Amino acid sequence: MIVNPSTFAAWLQEAMQLPADDGRRQIIRIGSDRDFGLLARHISRQRRTQPMLGRIQPLRLIRAISCPVLPEGKLASAPFISSVETDSRVKLHVGAGGASSGKGRSLEGAVIPWGIRHIRAPQAWTKSKGDQIRIGVIDTGVDYAHPDLRHCLSRGFNVLNRQLLPYDDNGHGTHIAGTIAAYARQKGIIGVAPQALIHPVKAFDHQGGAFVSDIIAGIEWCVSNGIDIINMSFGMKTYSKALEAAVLTAHRAGLIIVASSGNEGKQAEIDYPARFRQVIAVGATTRRGRIASFSNAGKGIDIYAPGEKIYSTWLRGKYNELSGTSMATSHVSGVVALMLAKRPGLKPLRVKALLKRHARFIVSSGKKIGGIKELHALRAVAAVSKSAKR
Structure with missing residues (x-):
């Protein structure tokens, strides 16, 4: 006994x-x-x-x-x-992808991918660029040598091998990091919050798989190291009391957690951890501002963001175009960084409320779809700026 x-x-x-x-x-x-x-x-x-x-x-x-x-x-x-x-095992939320030559509008010779333009992030940069906001990306690691990411990469953590840096051997984590905070002057791309800091937390192996315990260890590192935002572009179907406890502890510590809803195209069910109340749950939209066919949808989703054919950084200094609610989530994390840089100390539920209130309605056939909204960086940052002046 x-x-x-x-x-x-x-x-x-x-x-x-x-x-x-x-x-x-x-x-x-x-x-x-x-x-x-x-x-x-x-x-x-x-x-x-x-x-x-x-x-x-x-x-x-x-x-x-x-x-x-x-x-x-x-x-x-x-x-x-x-x-x-x-x-339990957890999987990344990514769909089809492939090598791409680069698409978007240029600024000083660099590309601003369509999703970042779509949410009006460039217009928000006069107010905030996410300066020094710390974002923990719990994912496959990051390509430390990528020229568009060198400026933003800060200390990270390798859950799978604590003696090594969180090097990316898959590509997904590098793609997420690029959408959040990439910056290039001449050749490359610009992310949503180009002055934010990325803290890569490698919890997923080269095949894009992880255990719940690996995720919890990553959350623990983020809480212990004063991270402001956690990006979780992954999920699972089964409920985990242990994962919920970790998310709740991070939430109470003031960390803002953003998670993808899943890519099964379901109308009334989203994955964990996005399903937890303390998390900002993200669905994906297309170039036309419609809900992507692959995106999970329904009342459980707090906000939608671009997730179709998103162009971002990739391994060995390259670029790749991927689709998924993973990609949508990185847009939201970037906007949260813009908000926090303008007004540090915003509480997690306040951030969620502001994002939702100042998003734009998704329109279909000329009509608003009740309560379903898409991310709008300029409005969210402007709302924070106004409240900060009071």
Whole structure:
């Protein structure tokens, strides 16, 4: 019987000696700070002599550990364990893409992609360019050598290998970072908030997959390092109590979380974490300002933004055109950075309310579609500017 964290830690050591697991993991939450502290310290002390304990990932933000699936009977006998859940897999929200030669209107020789022009971001730059606002992009990492991103990249975190920088081996994270904050004078692209700072958090592998625990570890890093905004261009269908706890903790700390709704074209269901109330849920629109056919839709979505054929930065200094609610989400994160630079300290729910109130209605056949609105950077920043003067 497991009666306290010490006996649990000893049992964990034995369990980790078993043959390699089948890839399934679980998240075990501990009921109190004291018990979690005891367990975490024991695991940390024993890792040098018990390298198999490296398969256990502490999640201090929610008083939990992630580890390979363990026998249920043993866990049920531990009174200090508050919950056990599957450590589910999460996927990126991206659709079709392909190499592109670049499309958009130029400014000083650089390209402003259509989506950034569509939301009126260039008109907002006289008021704000997102100066020094810190954005954590929990994704596949970033291409540190890309010329359009060198100015904006700041300290990041590699959840998958903490000894390495969060280098992008997929491309998705680099694409997201470019839409948010790219800047080029002569050749390249300009993002929504060209003076914001990107803090890349690599939680996804080269195939674009991650565990919920990896996302939680990324959120924990963002909370601990004073990040202002978290961009989450990914999702899953299943509810996770652990993920909700992490999102709620970040929200209470004042971080603004922006998440994509999913690409299944569903009318009444969106993915987690976008479904959580504390998150700004984003759907995608087309060049014509209509809801994209691939975008999830419905009352759960707070705002829509460009997500069709979005041109942005890619690996090895290149560029790529992708579609998805992932791309829409990066536009919203950029606008939030513009708002925060103009008025620091805005609370998350206030930011969501301002974005929605000052968005434009989506029109179909000359009629407004009830309550459905698309991102408008100029109006949102202007609204913040007015309130800041009062």
